[in-house]
Each structure stands twice: as C-alpha cells, then as structure tokens.
Amino acid sequence: MNRTDDIGKFLLRATLGVLILLHGIAKLPKGVDGIGHMLASQGVPSVLAYLVFVGEIVAPVLLIVGFFTRPAALVxxxxxxxxxxLVHMGDLGKFNGTGGWALELQGMFLVAALASAMIGGGRIGAGGRFN
Structure with a gap:
C-alpha cells in the first residue's frame, strides 16, 4: 500500500469524525431528553438515547485519532x-430546492462510515494494528 492510500483513509475518517462530532457537541447542552422522548414515541426505551453520544462523540473521536477505526465507523x-x-424517513424520497436529495448529508455520512469500516483507517493515526 502506498502513502496516498493512507492519506486518503485519514482524510475520509478524520472528516467524517469531525463532522459527526460537531453534531454530538451540539446535542450536549440539551442532554438526552429530546432524543429520549423521540425514542419512547417509537416504542424504544428512552435510556438508549445515551447511545447517541457514543455514536456522535466517542466513535467520532476514535475516528479522528485513528484508533479502533473499523468498529468506530460501524458505530x-x-x-x-x-x-x-427516527427523524428522516419522511424525507427519504424527497429532493431539496436545488435538486439534491433531501437526505444527501445523512446518506454521505452513512456511506463514508461504511467505507471507513470496510477499508480501515490506514497507517496515519494512533491505532496501528487496531485500525
């Protein structure tokens, strides 16, 4: 594997990590109450709202530093x-005002996370063999 492969993997995982982390940080001041209510309305135990912070704070930090990249990306x-x-099913088949898919951001995050889980984090990062 050449150096550009490692740089590409780093760019993918670090960008995904930073952008998802910003969503998690934005949720911190309000805590899990809103997410918990949303889960409860779908019949899911509201205590699982704490997992949002795992998926939007812990896992992105792991992606950024390049440690346990594959499991973090899967999370x-x-x-x-x-x-x-929970939030976007009503927009699944919709387009935005500029002709793009209404869920293009969520779709890009999902596909970038799946790609990172499949290819790993490369040699640039703290993970070494855990990448």
Missing amino acids: VAINMVVAIW
Whole structure:
C-alpha cells in the first residue's frame, strides 16, 4: 500500500469524525431528553438515547485519532441508520430546492462510515494494528 492510500483513509475518517462530532457537541447542552422522548414515541426505551453520544462523540473521536477505526465507523453507520429511521424517513424520497436529495448529508455520512469500516483507517493515526 502506498502513502496516498493512507492519506486518503485519514482524510475520509478524520472528516467524517469531525463532522459527526460537531453534531454530538451540539446535542450536549440539551442532554438526552429530546432524543429520549423521540425514542419512547417509537416504542424504544428512552435510556438508549445515551447511545447517541457514543455514536456522535466517542466513535467520532476514535475516528479522528485513528484508533479502533473499523468498529468506530460501524458505530457511526448504525447511528446514521437509526437517525434516518427516527427523524428522516419522511424525507427519504424527497429532493431539496436545488435538486439534491433531501437526505444527501445523512446518506454521505452513512456511506463514508461504511467505507471507513470496510477499508480501515490506514497507517496515519494512533491505532496501528487496531485500525
């Protein structure tokens, strides 16, 4: 594997990590109450709302530093599937005002997380063999 492969993997995982982390940080001041109510309305135990912070804070930090990249990316992918299911299902077949898919951001996050889970984090990062 050449150096550009490692740089590409780093760019993918770090960008995904930073962008998802910003969503997690934005949720911190409000805590898990809103997410818990949303889960409860779908028949899911509200205590699982704490997993949002795992998927939007812990896993992204792991992606950024390059430690346990594959499992962290899988956690982000699962988080995105749940977010699409709970929040965005009504927009699944819609387009935005500029002709793009209404869920292009969520779709890009999901596919980037799946790609990172499949290819790993490369040699740039703290993970070494755990990448």
